[in-house]
Amino acid sequence: MNYIYKIYLQLFANHVNVTTDDGNSAPYNDLSPEIKTYYDMTLLDEAQPQLVHDQFGQKRPIPKGSGKTIEFRKFAPLNKALTPLTEGVTPDGSNLTVTSMTATVAQYGDYITQSDVLELTAIDPTIVEATKLLGRQAGLTLDTVTRNVLQSGTNVSFASKWSGTTETLVTQRKDLDKTAILKVDTIKQVVAKLRACNAPTINGDYVAIIHPYVAYDIMSDPMWIDAHQYAQPTNLYEGEIGKIGGVRFVESTEAKIYSGDDLASDSRTLKINHGGGYTGAITSVAFDGGTVATDALNGKYININGISVLVTDSDSSSITFASTNFGTIADDTVIYPAACPGGAVFGTLFIADGAYGVTEITGGGLQTIIKQKGSAGTADPLDQRSSVGWKAMKTAKILIPDYLVRVESCSTRFSATAQQN
Numbered sequence: 001m002n003y004i005y006k007i008y009l010q011l012f013a014n015h016v017n018v019t020t021d022d023g024n025s026a027p028y029n030d031l032s033p034e035i036k037t038y039y040d041m042t043l044l045d046e047a048q049p050q051l052v053h054d055q056f057g058q059k060r061p062i063p064k065g066s067g068k069t070i071e072f073r074k075f076a077p078l079n080k081a082l083t084p085l086t087e088g089v090t091p092d093g094s095n096l097t098v099t100s101m102t103a104t105v106a107q108y109g110d111y112i113t114q115s116d117v118l119e120l121t122a123i124d125p126t127i128v129e130a131t132k133l134l135g136r137q138a139g140l141t142l143d144t145v146t147r148n149v150l151q152s153g154t155n156v157s158f159a160s161k162w163s164g165t166t167e168t169l170v171t172q173r174k175d176l177d178k179t180a181i182l183k184v185d186t187i188k189q190v191v192a193k194l195r196a197c198n199a200p201t202i203n204g205d206y207v208a209i210i211h212p213y214v215a216y217d218i219m220s221d222p223m224w225i226d227a228h229q230y231a232q233p234t235n236l237y238e239g240e241i242g243k244i245g246g247v248r249f250v251e252s253t254e255a256k257i258y259s260g261d262d263l264a265s266d267s268r269t270l271k272i273n274h275g276g277g278y279t280g281a282i283t284s285v286a287f288d289g290g291t292v293a294t295d296a297l298n299g300k301y302i303n304i305n306g307i308s309v310l311v312t313d314s315d316s317s318s319i320t321f322a323s324t325n326f327g328t329i330a331d332d333t334v335i336y337p338a339a340c341p342g343g344a345v346f347g348t349l350f351i352a353d354g355a356y357g358v359t360e361i362t363g364g365g366l367q368t369i370i371k372q373k374g375s376a377g378t379a380d381p382l383d384q385r386s387s388v389g390w391k392a393m394k395t396a397k398i399l400i401p402d403y404l405v406r407v408e409s410c411s412t413r414f415s416a417t418a419q420q421n
Contacts, residue, residue, distance in 0.1 A: 050139025052239050052252040053146040053396075056207055056351050057358035062105065062365050062393045072357035074099045074399045077198070103397040105359060108141055110134065111369065111389025130388050131368065138366060138390045143254055146358055149396040151256045151347050151406060157193070159186050159409035173258070173408055174301070178342040178416070181217045182210075182409040187245040190350045190405050197402040199352030205248045207237070209349045211255035213414035215241060218249070247350065256347035258408070259420040260301060260337030264290025268420075270335040272304075273317075278329040284320040287335055292316050301338035305329060306416035308338040336419070342410035344418035355403035358396045366392040 060070055076097035085091060112130045158170040159180040170176055187208075194206055210218070218224065225243045227236055239250040262268045267290030272278070274286045285304070297314035305326045313320040319335075339345040359365055373386040398404055411418070 050136060050254075051143050051146075051361070052209060052250060052254065053143050053150060053349075054358045054361075055237055055250070056202055056353075057146070057356045057396065058354060058399065059360050060357055061360050068104050068106075069102050070105055070359060070395060072101045072103065072397050072399055074101060074354075101357075101397055101399060103357075103395045105393045105395045106145075107391060107393055108138075108145070109369075109389060109391030110137060110141075111387050113385055113387045115384055115386075127370070127386075127388055134388065134390050138392060140254065142361065142366070142392055142394050143252075145394050146396040147254055147256060149398065150349055150356060150404060153398050153401055153404050153406055155401050155404055156406045156408060157186070157190060159183065159407060173345055174340050176340040176342050176345055176408065176410050178410050178412050180342065180410045181412055182214050182346075182348060182407065184218070184221050184223055184245055186407060186409070187218075187247055187350075190407060191246045193405060194350065194352050194403065199400075199403045200354065202248075202351070202353045205243065205246055207351045208247050208249050209255050209351070210249050210251055211257065211346045211348070212251055212253060213411045213418060214255070214346045214348055214409060215249065215251050216413065217411060218244065254421065255349070257344050257418050257421045258339045258347065259303075259344040259418065260339045263297060263300075263302070263335065263337050264292050265296075266291050268337065272329055272331055272333040272335065274331060277331050277333070278326070281323050281325045283323050284318055285329070285335070286318050288317065301340060303336040303338040303343050303416065304333065306343075308341050308343045308416070310341070340410070343415035344420070345408050345410060345415070346418075348407045348409065350405040350407060352400075352403035355400055356396060356398045359394055361392065361394075365394070366390060 058072060060072060062070070076099065078094050081094075083091070112134065114126065114130065158173070158176060159182050161168040161170055161175075161177055161180045162183075163179065170180055191206060199206075219242065221244065223244050227240045227242050227248075230243060231240075237248065237250050239252050241249055241251045243249065263270050269289065270287040270292070271289040272285055273288040278285060292314065294315045295313070297311045297319055300311050301308050302311060302319065302321075307324065307326050309321040309324050311319050311321055367390065369387075369389045369391060371387045373380065373383045
C-alpha cells in the first residue's frame with residue numbers, strides 16, 4: 001500500500017528576528033544555508049559562460065577592508081646574463097622588478113521583484129528562473145565592463161582594403177570600407193607584432209576574441225582548423241571555435257562593434273521625414289526624431305538602407321551628401337550612424353599571457369541577494385513582495401599594452417546592418 005505524507009517545509013526554515021522599519025522586532029523565516037547555496041550556485045553557473053573576456057586575464061580577489069582599490073602586479077623581464085661566470089666566484093644575481101598597478105572597483109547590480117511567490121525554504125521554480133535570468137544578465141554586464149576596458153587600448157591595427165590582389169593600407173577607422181575584412185595575412189602580422197615584443201603565448205598560442213560576423217569571413221579560409229580537430233572538449237576555452245595562424249579564436253556576440261556616435265543629442269538614430277520618401281539618386285534627405293545642431297553631422301558617416309555615405313553639410317532637419325542611390329526610401333526609414341564607409345567596424349582582440357587583469361567573481365565578487373516576503377517590515381505590510389537580485393564589484397586593467405592588440409575590420413556581408421553593442 002502506498003502512503004502520501006504531507007511535509008511542511010517551513011519546519012526546516014531558520015527562524016530569526018528582523019528589525020522592521022518602525023524599530024520593532026518581528027519573526028520571519030530565513031532561507032536555510034543549503035537553499036541559499038543552491039541559489040548562489042545557480043546564479044554563478046549562469047554568469048560564468050558569459051564572461052568570455054575574463055578568461056585570459058590575471059585574476060585578483062576583491063580586496064577586503066581596503067577600500068575600492070585593487071592592486072595588480074607586473075613583473076619586468078630580466079636582462080641577458082652575458083658576463084661569463086668566473087670559476088669559484090658567485091655573481092651578484094638579479095632582482096625582481098615588480099610594478100604595482102591599481103584600479104578602482106565599481107559596484108553593479110539589479111533585481112526582480114515578485115508577488116507572493118518565494119516560499120521560504122522551498123526551491124521555488126519561479127525564483128530559479130528569475131535567478132537564471134539575473135545570472136545571465138550579471139555575466140553579460142561584468143563581461144562588458146572588462147571588454148570596454150580592453151577595447152580602450154591604444155595598440156591598434158587596421159585591416160587592409162582589397163581590390164582583387166591590390167592591397168591598400170589603412171591607418172584610421174574612418175578609412176575602412178566593406179573590403180577591409182580580417183584576413184590571414186593580417187592575423188600573421190599581429191602574431192609577428194606580439195612575438196617581436198616577446199609576448200608569451202597562452203598554452204602555446206595567442207588568443208583572439210572575435211565577433212561571429214567577423215568569424216564568418218575568416219572561417220572561409222582553407223587554412224582554418226575547427227576547434228574539435230585539435231583539442232578535446234575539456235581543453236577548449238569558453239566560446240572557442242577554431243585556430244589559424246598561431247591564434248586560437250573565441251567567438252562572442254559581445255565582441256565590440258563600433259557603428260559611430262549618436263546622431264542627435266537626444267537620440268542615436270534619426271528618421272526620414274519627407275512626405276513621400278525618396279527614389280533614385282539624391283543628394284540630401286530631410287529627417288526628424290532628434291535634436292541636431294547645424295553642422296553637427298558634418299564629416300560623419302550615416303547609413304540608410306544598408307548604404308553608408310559621408311555627410312558634407314547638415315542643419316537641424318536635413319543632411320547633405322554626394323549623389324547616392326539608396327533605392328526607394330520610405331518615410332520613417334531609420335538613419336543609422338556609421339563608423340566608416342563600410343558601416344559598422346568590429347574590434348577583434350588579440351591577447352598574450354599577462355596582458356590584463358580582472359577581479360574574480362567568486363569569493364564575494366558576485367553575490368545573490370534574496371529578500372523573502374515579510375522581510376521588509378512596514379514597507380510591505382501585507383507580505384506581498386519578495387525579490388531576488390545580484391550585485392558585484394568589478395574592474396579590469398590593461399597591464400602590458402604591447403601584449404594586447406585590437407584589430408579593426410569590416411564585414412562585407414554584415415557591416416551594413418550591424419548595430420553598436
